[in-house]
Amino acid sequence: MGKSFEKSDLWRSSRLSVAPMMDWTDRHCRYFHRLLSKETLLFTEMVTAPALVRGGALHLLDYSPEEHPVVLQLGGSEPGELAEAARLGAEVGYDEINLNCGCPSDRVQSGAFGAVLMKTPDLVADCVNAMREAVEVEVTVKCRIGVDDQEPQEVLPVFLEKIRAAGCQRVTIHARKAWLQGLSPKENRDIPPLDYDLVHRMKAEFPDLHISINGGIASLEAAKEHLEGGLDGVMIGRAAYHQPADILSAADPVIFGSGEPRDPVTIVHEMLPYIERQLSGGARLHQITRHMLGLFAGRPGARAWRRILSEGANRTGASTDLLLQALEPVAGSSAA
Template identity: 75%
Template sequence: MYRHMTELTADKISHAARLSVAPMMDWTDRHCRYLHRLLSRETLLYTEMVTSPALVRGGALHLLAFNPEEHPVALQLGGSDPTELAQAAKLGAEAGYDEINLNVGCPSDRVQSGTFGAVLMKSPDLVADCIKAMQDAVDVEITVKCRIGVDDQTPEIVLPDFLTKVSAVGCNRFTIHARKAWLQGLSPKENRDIPPLDYDLVRRMKQEFPDLHLSVNGGIASLSQAKAFLADGLDGVMIGRAAYHQPADILCAADPEIFGTGSFSDPVQVVLQMLPYIEAHLRDGGKLSQVTRHMLGLFAGRPGARQWRRILSERAHRPDAGPELVEDALAQVQCDA
């Protein structure tokens, strides 16, 4: 499972972070990331959050598996014990990840019960200790994804204090979800929609901390929005749900428009490129639906998209479903294009 240490430098990873796809539980698994990498060669990709107890105490090293084609790719860890996070970071570095990110933003009950995720916004000194322990264990860059605050905290006070304390140990790259998290009374889904966005606060943090690499996250649904944030002086933009549900809209033009390199990718060609990957997955005992569930939105807004989605949704779970089903679905898009 392990591969050689990555040769990508911190500068290259920081450049890739100009645009990234957010870590999303149950969504950004290795099949999703492989698809996204075919759509964009440059965009930084993130794993789903992996908890340090699962790796260190549970031995769930299969959670670290990824395809070398996914680079640049970052591992997001959840945890709050510095020693355990250091051990988990070492496992991630040995697996070949280009960056290791600490989750200080997830508001779910399961995360709260483990005293990590967004609740750590209340403990910046502990976050700093965690980051320092992880940095001491590996050479891979350690980064943080956080909120602007939680519950009744005042973001204008809490966020600069958090950035000051955590950056003091040498953490230079932060992705800020521009919403508070309410740990009681709102579900994780509601926490992605209900608390108001405060992009201006994130912009002010870049002015206050010009030497930090700051990316903005939350509610960003288009490349034009991303380009506007970059033009405002932010170092990066992280897109979540839009990149998952309409991946072509976000990622097909990302390389030329965000990174100034390469060309527009074609989702039809990307589907054809996915076929050998799907065949290999099936040979290894996998199921077609494990891959195609991430491809449902690939033609969103295009003629034939409804037929594409219907065929894959209704038939990919069948035991005999194979690459030919994807070709059948693709023919519907091409016939109606």
């Protein structure tokens, strides 16, 4: 499905990536983000291996070929099941398979995967090895610096050594601990302190690993500082979602040295044929436009854009005409 990406292309693309975010980075979101940046590496929401292998929920793998380069993130802790899920993902054309070792949600803990895997690096290594044997595309890992009462400076090097020995060459490190007891998933994104220095030290200690940093990075300027400081990549989450134009429309020239910044008004017009195809296939308008609400964040007309889409996209029969209506206050202010 679409262009296939070589390893060297993916290593370049991962200079900047958009974090996998549950309920946010679905296929509609990724199509939208791809229009903003041709280069940035995109991730699916986490898909659990049991859902694919035992549940047969193969619709969770649906994507548009325009999304490439795109990574399938898997959740799970059983090597054989993860290997089968990875094979299913590779078969439909995902460019890379990523193992989630960082998500702190309750359902993740009950399934013994996500951040809790930081406690069992040998099991993670077994999972990576099984996945690598099952697919030809690259297998990568996303992790935290530790969980609960672990000492990150002690456990993170051991974790990285184990996955490197299993053949993982690329890892994204969320520079916060995950507290599995006492903090909600939302609190785990903000309350544990960031330790960027530790991630930079890991790059010095493991120079052969491709290391991306994640957590609290909210601008391309901040991303550039980490890249210039020696890291191989930067992953941005909420800022890329809530201010997509600020992060993604300028990513290609600023981070990759290619192309020109994309105009958000142009992006809206480029989304219309995609939206019409999805609506004709049974999608509802709000399922797509909810990801576009922040497109004009901080710009004149942004409030009217959000209001018109938020109030109208849920209505029966809502069509692309609503986007053109919502665009009028923005385009009018741009012309003023």
